[in-house]
Amino acid sequence: MSEKGRIVAAALAPHPPHLVYAENPPQNEPSAECGWEQLRWGYEKLRRDLADIEFDTIVVLSPHWQTYVGTHFLGVPHFKSLSVDPVFPNLFRFHYEMDVDVDLARMMHDEAADNGLVVKMMENPDFRVDYGTIVSCHLSNPSWDKPIVGISSNRSTSYYSVEVMQEQARELGRITREAIEKSGKRVLLLASNSLSHRHFTTEASVPEDMSHEHIYNHHQYLWDMRVIEMLRSGKTQEVVDIMPEFIEQAVSESDAGSFTWLLSALDYPRFEPEFYAYGTVIGTGNAIFGWYPDSEEGGSPQ
Amino acid sequence: MSTIVKGLLVPGIPHPLLAPEQNEGWQKLRDGFEAARQELIECGAELILVYSTMWPSVIGHQIQARAEPEWVHVDDVFHDLGSIPYKFKMDTDFAQTLQECSTERGLHARTVDYHGFPIDTGSVVALKLLNPDNTIPACIVSSNVYADRAESVVFGKAARDAIERHGKKTAIVTVMTLSNRLFTEFIDPADDAIHSPKDEEWNQKLLEFLGQGRLEDVAQLSREVHRQIRVKKVVNFKPMWWMSAVMGQNNNYDGCVHAYAPLYGTGGAVISLTPTPSGFGNKEFDEDDVESFSGDRNVVDSGSKTQLEPEDTLPAEPTVHTSSPTIQTDAAPKPVGSYPHARRVGDLLYLSGVGPRQPKTNDIPGGPIRDENGDPREYDIEAQTKAVIENIRVILEASGSSLDQVVDITAFLVDMDRDFAGYNKVYNETFGSIQPTRTTLAIRALPTPIAVEFKVVALPGG
Numbered sequence: 001m002s003e004k005g006r007i008v009a010a011a012l013a014p015h016p017p018h019l020v021y022a023e024n025p026p027q028n029e030p031s032a033e034c035g036w037e038q039l040r041w042g043y044e045k046l047r048r049d050l051a052d053i054e055f056d057t058i059v060v061l062s063p064h065w066q067t068y069v070g071t072h073f074l075g076v077p078h079f080k081s082l083s084v085d086p087v088f089p090n091l092f093r094f095h096y097e098m099d100v101d102v103d104l105a106r107m108m109h110d111e112a113a114d115n116g117l118v119v120k121m122m123e124n125p126d127f128r129v130d131y132g133t134i135v136s137c138h139l140s141n142p143s144w145d146k147p148i149v150g151i152s153s154n155r156s157t158s159y160y161s162v163e164v165m166q167e168q169a170r171e172l173g174r175i176t177r178e179a180i181e182k183s184g185k186r187v188l189l190l191a192s193n194s195l196s197h198r199h200f201t202t203e204a205s206v207p208e209d210m211s212h213e214h215i216y217n218h219h220q221y222l223w224d225m226r227v228i229e230m231l232r233s234g235k236t237q238e239v240v241d242i243m244p245e246f247i248e249q250a251v252s253e254s255d256a257g258s259f260t261w262l263l264s265a266l267d268y269p270r271f272e273p274e275f276y277a278y279g280t281v282i283g284t285g286n287a288i289f290g291w292y293p294d295s296e297e298g299g300s301p302q
Numbered sequence: 303m304s305t306i307v308k309g310l311l312v313p314g315i316p317h318p319l320l321a322p323e324q325n326e327g328w329q330k331l332r333d334g335f336e337a338a339r340q341e342l343i344e345c346g347a348e349l350i351l352v353y354s355t356m357w358p359s360v361i362g363h364q365i366q367a368r369a370e371p372e373w374v375h376v377d378d379v380f381h382d383l384g385s386i387p388y389k390f391k392m393d394t395d396f397a398q399t400l401q402e403c404s405t406e407r408g409l410h411a412r413t414v415d416y417h418g419f420p421i422d423t424g425s426v427v428a429l430k431l432l433n434p435d436n437t438i439p440a441c442i443v444s445s446n447v448y449a450d451r452a453e454s455v456v457f458g459k460a461a462r463d464a465i466e467r468h469g470k471k472t473a474i475v476t477v478m479t480l481s482n483r484l485f486t487e488f489i490d491p492a493d494d495a496i497h498s499p500k501d502e503e504w505n506q507k508l509l510e511f512l513g514q515g516r517l518e519d520v521a522q523l524s525r526e527v528h529r530q531i532r533v534k535k536v537v538n539f540k541p542m543w544w545m546s547a548v549m550g551q552n553n554n555y556d557g558c559v560h561a562y563a564p565l566y567g568t569g570g571a572v573i574s575l576t577p578t579p580s581g582f583g584n585k586e587f588d589e590d591d592v593e594s595f596s597g598d599r600n601v602v603d604s605g606s607k608t609q610l611e612p613e614d615t616l617p618a619e620p621t622v623h624t625s626s627p628t629i630q631t632d633a634a635p636k637p638v639g640s641y642p643h644a645r646r647v648g649d650l651l652y653l654s655g656v657g658p659r660q661p662k663t664n665d666i667p668g669g670p671i672r673d674e675n676g677d678p679r680e681y682d683i684e685a686q687t688k689a690v691i692e693n694i695r696v697i698l699e700a701s702g703s704s705l706d707q708v709v710d711i712t713a714f715l716v717d718m719d720r721d722f723a724g725y726n727k728v729y730n731e732t733f734g735s736i737q738p739t740r741t742t743l744a745i746r747a748l749p750t751p752i753a754v755e756f757k758v759v760a761l762p763g764g
């Protein structure tokens with residue numbers, strides 16, 4: 001591995017299980033007639049662009065592996081099990097099988113430990129991979145032919161504040177980038193979170209009945225549009241700067257640290273990303289974006 | 303006498319189950335679990351109802367209804383302590399009853415019955431230690447992240463309804479720590495301690511109250527407890543609201559603190575509450591009590607059982623407007639005021655008063671009781687009563703129900719002496735075999751020139 005590794009693509013890849021449910025992949029037990037097409041078509045475009053890029057590993061940070069003590073990394077080479085969403089078990093019962101790039105995970109872990117972060121390798125073979133990781137990986141790479149590095153979400157937003165979370169996530173992002181460079185690998189990064197995140201607490205009797213789907217409130221929508229506009233014009237540092245306000249005002253799922261981590265790992269790109277889709281899922285706001293550092297303008301590689 | 307025989311508070315962090323030998327306090331908690339298990343046996347509990355703060359829900363309230371859930375559980379954080387294989391026994395009838403009772407109180411609730419459903423660490427720890435041989439069937443309920451006091455109290459009352467309906471001696475188990483701030487770095491087990499002196503002070507206050515059996519007093523303090531010693535992962539600290547509501551909202555318990563020790567920084571406590579007639583005495587309500595939930599949760603219409611048939615594709619069928627739980631149908635007489643033909647509330651269907659007027663023409667079978675000048679005229683009470691029942695049938699069917707689902711009728715007659723016999727004869731032809739409860743009243747007048755009107759409550763159908 002003489003060549004320097006790098007992040008060849010990165011995506012904001014939210015994980016509403018509804019999107020997998022509506023796709024009807026053979027791994028998922030329930031089936032749907034339709035639903036959330038804007039987002040699913042957005043993911044389709046993301047996949048089309050990713051098909052033109054060679055990468056070795058997917059590194060994903062998911063809000064649904066919640067750790068209160070440190071940041072954890074999946075450290076078992078192969079997982080095969082059933083993932084049932086605790087909130088939407090009616091929609092998501094997914095039989096998954098995946099490889100883990102334990103070498104890269106360990107490099108990140110060690111690098112983070114050397115830099116004073118609280119970290120741990122997760123080495124229990126009975127562990128169940130969280131559904132956020134599974135949904136984001138499946139929608140980005142449904143063939144599951146690439147190993148992943150799974151990173152937990154440290155809940156420092158709950159335990160301290162958004163500011164502490166941000167500090168930690170920025171540091172973890174920088175360490176992620178450096179570990180990838182040392183590894184010599186070509187990597188796709190995924191931040192698995194929604195934007196605004198206030199849910200409805202009731203569900204239509206047919207979950208994919210789109211006549212019930214809309215943003216939870218106007219205020220959330222305004223925030224989502226503000227953040228999307230900033231991302232589209234390359235103001236990523238500014239997005240990180242307003243993150244505390246965004247999280248407080250729109251209950252954003254970026255409180256998990258995943259989005260700050262991703263932007264930090266990309267070193268706050270100022271180029272225009274590829275904007276694939278925006279759509280709501282049970283009231284939450286979701287955007288799919290792609291950043292391609294190797295392409296001329298940063299957008300789609302074609 | 304209440305069928306609730308015990309209340310228990312237990313911590314859900316896995317150390318007392320997986321690593322009691324590593325720390326004296328963890329072992330003390332393990333022994334506390336054992337003492338609580340003995341109490342469960344002695345009080346003859348036939349059902350354990352678990353509320354876990356570690357099972358968050360977003361879509362209303364979830365109720366575990368898998369008969370024998372089985373898995374090898376691993377905690378998200380403390381995975382290095384080892385795996386927890388489990389196989390539990392759930393009371394699926396109770397789960398169903400609780401779902402129904404919750405819906406009746408206006409809550410969104412559903413049972414979950416799926417292989418591989420991820421039962422939370424707290425529930426797993428509690429059931430493994432309190433009921434290791436599954437001798438007592440259990441039920442687990444979630445903690446809605448957005449639910450505030452009103453919703454938590456109503457969900458507690460729904461559980462109380464279900465326990466009464468179910469009729470089994472029940473133990474309530476709330477899975478929570480007192481202060482909940484974990485250490486955010488890995489610690490040597492020997493160094494475990496309550497995270498801060500402030501957390502310790504508040505924990506001591508809670509132990510004092512609960513040791514005196516003052517459950518409702520602690521429930522009243524929930525918001526303050528949340529501010530002082532709870533990491534804000536959810537809208538509020540709600541388990542005591544729920545538990546006190548289930549157990550009857552009072553302070554009349556014998557409290558016993560079996561164990562209290564630090565659990566990775568949090569305050570772990572095993573406490574039992576045994577209902578007693580001579581408890582600490584009356585509580586003072588600082589906030590309104592609430593019986594049914596009518597908050598802003600129902601933003602997404604949960605749908606109606608009635609099918610909407612577009613008029614242009616099925617002209618022969620009556621149009622049914624059912625975008626909300628109210629029902630209007632073109633096949634029944636047009637309302638003479640601002641009211642729907644029917645409205646569904648929980649598991650009951652309420653009909654507005656129904657007279658004999660004909661749907662399209664407004665004609666009154668058997669003739670109106672007064673002529674155009676308002677003078678009395680001869681009319682046929684049997685024909686009017688028949689028409690009333692026919693209109694009721696149409697409305698019930700448009701609501702997905704039917705005449706045989708009627709449970710209660712109030713009948714209004716403008717002339718009891720003249721009409722009772724005729725009305726009663728026709729009534730018996732339809733309802734004699736169905737046997738709803740009935741009240742017949744004489745009144746001075748009805749809004750249109752008719753002699754009879756029925757007010758009906760029915761089951762929604764099936």
Ligand SMILES: [Fe+2]
Binds near residue numbers: 015132194253
């Ligand atoms: Fe999520």
